[in-house]
Amino acid sequence: MSAVVHDKPNARPLVGDTTESPVGPTPLRRFLRDFFASPVATGALLMLATIILIAVFAPVLSPQDPYDLGQVDIMDSRLPPGEQSMTGMTFWLGTDGAGRDMLSAILYGLRTSLGVGVMSGLIALVIGMSVGLTAAYFGGRVDNLIMRVVDVQLSFPAILVALILLAILGKGVDKIIVALVVVQWAYYARTVRGSALVERRREYMEAAICLALSHRRIVFRHLLPNCLPPLIVVGTLQTAHAIALEATLSFLGIGLPITEPSLGLLISNGFEYMLSGSYWISFFPGIALLVTIVSINLVGDQLRDVLNPRLER
Amino acid sequence: MSAFIIRRLLQSVAVLFVMSLLVFFGVHVVGDPVYMLIAPDADQEDIQAAIAALGLDRPIYEQYWYFLVNALQGDLGNSFIFSEPALKLILQRMPATLELAFSAMFIAVVLGIPLGVYAGLKPESIPAQAIMAGSILGFSLPTFWVGLMLIMVFAVMLGWLPSTGRGDTVEVLGIPVSFLTLDGLSHLFLPALNLALFKLSLVIRLARAGTREVVHQDYIKFAHAKGLSSRRVILVHLMKNIMIPVVTVLGLELGGVIAFAVVTETVFAWPGMGKLLIEAIQQLDRPVVVAYLMITVLMFIVINLVVDLLYSVLDPRVRLKEAGQ
Numbered sequence: 001m002s003a004v005v006h007d008k009p010n011a012r013p014l015v016g017d018t019t020e021s022p023v024g025p026t027p028l029r030r031f032l033r034d035f036f037a038s039p040v041a042t043g044a045l046l047m048l049a050t051i052i053l054i055a056v057f058a059p060v061l062s063p064q065d066p067y068d069l070g071q072v073d074i075m076d077s078r079l080p081p082g083e084q085s086m087t088g089m090t091f092w093l094g095t096d097g098a099g100r101d102m103l104s105a106i107l108y109g110l111r112t113s114l115g116v117g118v119m120s121g122l123i124a125l126v127i128g129m130s131v132g133l134t135a136a137y138f139g140g141r142v143d144n145l146i147m148r149v150v151d152v153q154l155s156f157p158a159i160l161v162a163l164i165l166l167a168i169l170g171k172g173v174d175k176i177i178v179a180l181v182v183v184q185w186a187y188y189a190r191t192v193r194g195s196a197l198v199e200r201r202r203e204y205m206e207a208a209i210c211l212a213l214s215h216r217r218i219v220f221r222h223l224l225p226n227c228l229p230p231l232i233v234v235g236t237l238q239t240a241h242a243i244a245l246e247a248t249l250s251f252l253g254i255g256l257p258i259t260e261p262s263l264g265l266l267i268s269n270g271f272e273y274m275l276s277g278s279y280w281i282s283f284f285p286g287i288a289l290l291v292t293i294v295s296i297n298l299v300g301d302q303l304r305d306v307l308n309p310r311l312e313r
Numbered sequence: 314m315s316a317f318i319i320r321r322l323l324q325s326v327a328v329l330f331v332m333s334l335l336v337f338f339g340v341h342v343v344g345d346p347v348y349m350l351i352a353p354d355a356d357q358e359d360i361q362a363a364i365a366a367l368g369l370d371r372p373i374y375e376q377y378w379y380f381l382v383n384a385l386q387g388d389l390g391n392s393f394i395f396s397e398p399a400l401k402l403i404l405q406r407m408p409a410t411l412e413l414a415f416s417a418m419f420i421a422v423v424l425g426i427p428l429g430v431y432a433g434l435k436p437e438s439i440p441a442q443a444i445m446a447g448s449i450l451g452f453s454l455p456t457f458w459v460g461l462m463l464i465m466v467f468a469v470m471l472g473w474l475p476s477t478g479r480g481d482t483v484e485v486l487g488i489p490v491s492f493l494t495l496d497g498l499s500h501l502f503l504p505a506l507n508l509a510l511f512k513l514s515l516v517i518r519l520a521r522a523g524t525r526e527v528v529h530q531d532y533i534k535f536a537h538a539k540g541l542s543s544r545r546v547i548l549v550h551l552m553k554n555i556m557i558p559v560v561t562v563l564g565l566e567l568g569g570v571i572a573f574a575v576v577t578e579t580v581f582a583w584p585g586m587g588k589l590l591i592e593a594i595q596q597l598d599r600p601v602v603v604a605y606l607m608i609t610v611l612m613f614i615v616i617n618l619v620v621d622l623l624y625s626v627l628d629p630r631v632r633l634k635e636a637g638q
Contacts, residue, residue, distance in 0.1 A: 152328055155617050157569040159576070160609060167594045167602050168339030244455045251457045252579055252591055267458055271580075275476070279465050286458040294453045 034306040041302030048295040055111045062104035067261075081280050094280040096269060102280060105266055106288050112262040113289070116173065117243035120180035125235050127181065128188025133219055133227070135189070136196035147193070150186045158183045158245060166254045176255050180242045191234045195227040202226075229307040236300035240293045247289055263289045321621055325614045332610045333384070337377050340599050380603075389607065390600035392593075399604035403586050407608075408488045409479060410585035413577065414570045416492065416505035418563060421512035426559065429520025430547065436525065444517060451514030456573065460507040460580035467503060475500050477582035504581040508574060512566060519562060523555030530554075564620055568613045 025033065036042050054061060081094040081102075093102035135146040153161065165179040199205060200223070208222045247264030249255035256262050261269075263285045270281030364370045371379075380390065389400045432441040468476035479491050479500055491497030527533060528551065536546045575587030582588070586605060593601035 156610075156613055157572045160572040160613075163572075163575065163590070163594075164336060164339070164606055167590075167606070168336075240453075244453075247455050248457055248576055252576065254591065254594055264455075264457075267461065271461060274461060274465055275469060279469075282458075282461050283465070286455075286461070289458065290454060293455070294450075297449070297453055 031306060035302060038302055041298055044295045044298035044302070047291065048299055051110065051292055051295065052114065054107060055114045058107040058111045062101070062107040064101045064104045066100040066105040066108060080278075081284075093284045094278075096266075096273075096281045102266075102284055105261065106263070106285050109261055109263040109266050109285060110288055110292070112173075112256065112260050113243050113246060113264070114292070116177060116180070116246050116256070116262065117239050120177045120184065120242050120246075121235060121239040123177070124181045124184035124238070125188050125231065128185040129192050129224075129227075129231065131185065132189035132192030133196055133223065136193045136200060137215070137219055137223065143193075146189065150189050153186045154190070158241070159248065162245060162249055163254070166249060171254065171257045173256060173260055176246055176249065179249075180246060183245065184238050184242060187234060187238055188231065191230050192227050195230050196223055199223055199226045233300060233304040233307060236296060236303055240296040240300065243289070243296075244293055317625055318622065321618060325618050329611060329614055333381065333607060334377070336603055336606045336610075337380055338373070340603055384607065389604040392598055392601045394593075394596055394598045394601075399600040400608075402589060402601060403604050403608050406584060406586035406589050408490070409583060410571060410574050410578070410587060412490055412492065413501070413504055413508060413574055413583060413585060414567065416501055417508035417512065417570055417574075418567065420505055420509035421516050422559075422563070424509075425513045425516025426520045426552075426555075429517040430524050430551070430555070432517065433521040433524025434528065434547070436521075445521070448514040448517045451510050451517075454510070456507060456511060457576045457580055459510060460504070460577055463503050463507055464580070474503055476503070479584055504577050504583050507580070508570060508577040511573070512563070512570060515562065515566070516559060519559050520555055523558055524551065527551055527554045561620075565616070568616050571612065572609065 035045075059065070084090050093106065095101055096105065131146055135143040161183050162179045165182055166175065169175040169178060205218070205222060208218045213222075246255055246262060247267070250262050250264035251268040253268065256265055258265065266285035267282045267289070270278070270283075270285070273281050361370075369376075383390065387400060388398065391397060392399050392402055395402060428444050432444045435441050464476040467474045479497060484490075491501045533546060533550055536550045537543075541550075572587075574583075574585060575590060577583065578585045578588040579591055586608075589601065590605045592598075593605065
């Protein structure tokens with residue numbers, strides 16, 4: 001980012017207009033100061049960082065490998081939280097119907113859920129960003145056509161679009177990522193187009209066009225960096241949506257296969273035991289899912305407040 | 314005006330046609346339903362007979378053509394599993410889904426507006442902040458998990474309410490409904506509450522934002538100055554003006570509630586069309602999947618069309634802008 005700023009004095013940094021005060025804090029410092037001004041958002045960010053670390057290092061952290069049949073004993077099935085196994089291992093969050101340690105299953109599930117959410121979010125971001133920039137930069141017929149498609153898609157709720165796609169594609173990690181990308185790209189495209197249409201009329205864009213720079217250079221080095229702030233906000237909130245949607249679809253039995261258990265699938269597995277009182281099999285994965293989604297949403301809300309130059313600070 | 318209506322209608326038909334193509338050809342890419350339906354020890358001849366009986370041996374464009382011609386006559390094919398017309402199966406289940414969706418909307422409005430208005434009138438008070446925190450939770454909590462927790466608390470632990478099915482129904486104009494019997498109502502309450510939570514959070518936010526905007530307007534001050542009671546000012550002057558955005562958004566969200574009913578119906582074993590869809594997807598019952606998707610898409614297109622047309626009646630700028638393009 002800094003390279004772009006030095007390269008072109010007109011390209012504005014990530015955070016609003018900071019050129020008036022030559023001795024003021026750098027945009028990054030100012031962004032950090034504003035972000036950490038809210039204790040709730042700071043806490044949420046710490047929580048989110050912890051969750052991501054847990055997900056990345058799940059195989060190291062978890063007490064057992066829940067999908068290694070050698071480590072799981074059916075004799076330990078449906079133990080309540082805090083019980084010990086025959087070999088003296090404590091199941092802090094209980095075990096499921098097959099005798100798996102729920103804590104380990106949740107750590108592995110978190111890994112799958114976050115992985116699918118982040119991956120689909122990134123792919124959708126790249127696709128939506130390219131389409132939205134194309135629409136805004138070229139305008140006219142291209143813009144009309146693209147935005148008509150976006151409007152039609154957004155008039156259907158996300159879950160219906162995902163249901164149609166998964167009914168067609170079937171189960172699988174790749175398939176659910178495709179479905180989540182198709183659901184999300186339109187939001188990114190609309191966001192980028194909106195901010196790019198505003199930026200296109202600025203003087204630095206005129207200057208770049210007058211310098212006869214290539215389309216590619218103008219779009220990627222001048223236009224794109226200035227459209228990033230709203231994109232970051234939408235990206236954060238959309239990732240939370242994607243994680244929730246994936247959990248819902250897996251719960252319905254049309255998302256991930258049993259070999260890749262996400263949190264949604266763990267909750268679904270616990271459903272049949274819930275009526276007989278074994279609440280923990282569904283309850284704890286749900287709490288993990290909830291904490292993840294709430295942290296991402298809180299971080300996203302704070303990013304929106306800090307990155308939006310129109311809001312008074 | 315009529316040019317606007319015709320253009321919108323044509324657009325809707327085009328969307329419906331594209332969706333039918335996508336859904337039909339898409340569904341045909343998924344595995345072969347023949348092997349789900351015949352006995353595992355069937356020989357090649359039986360398989361061929363079954364394929365011919367189901368019409369699966371024709372070229373795919375021919376199958377689509379028959380599908381389209383029949384669909385326009387209201388025939389979306391027979392379910393492979395139930396051997397009944399797919400459309401009939403869906404329509405049989407539709408009242409249950411609609412009852413659930415409207416009950417959820419009702420809960421969202423009846424609870425959401427008072428809570429939102431209160432939070433808007435006293436934004437700094439502790440109950441108001443609790444309401445807003447609750448609405449953030451309502452947005453973040455996955456619907457299906459909340460449904461499970463409702464079952465756990467109210468059905469398993471407390472034993473107050475039943476957790477599955479529709480309960481006793483009575484027929485009104487030939488349509489079975491649950492909400493008129495006590496048993497049906499007790500079955501309806503938890504699923505409706507579950508489906509309502511997301512919309513409830515939305516209504517609270519809309520009502521709060523509307524209240525905070527309206528409360529500083531001159532006509533509210535004037536109403537107070539006239540000596541009207543606060544009660545009357547809030548119930549008449551304020552309510553009327555915050556209802557406009559609430560009603561608009563709820564109209565648009567109705568389709569979303571019907572689509573999301575899939576989740577609630579699965580959790581509470583509510584015999585609606587969403588549950589039928591999930592079962593049909595798992596059993597590769599193509600005609601039912603296609604019929605559900607076509608019916609829902611049609612419903613959405615009609616809702617969007619009606620909202621668009623209402624807007625153009627209420628706000629002439631919309632159709633002028635369209636005509637100017």
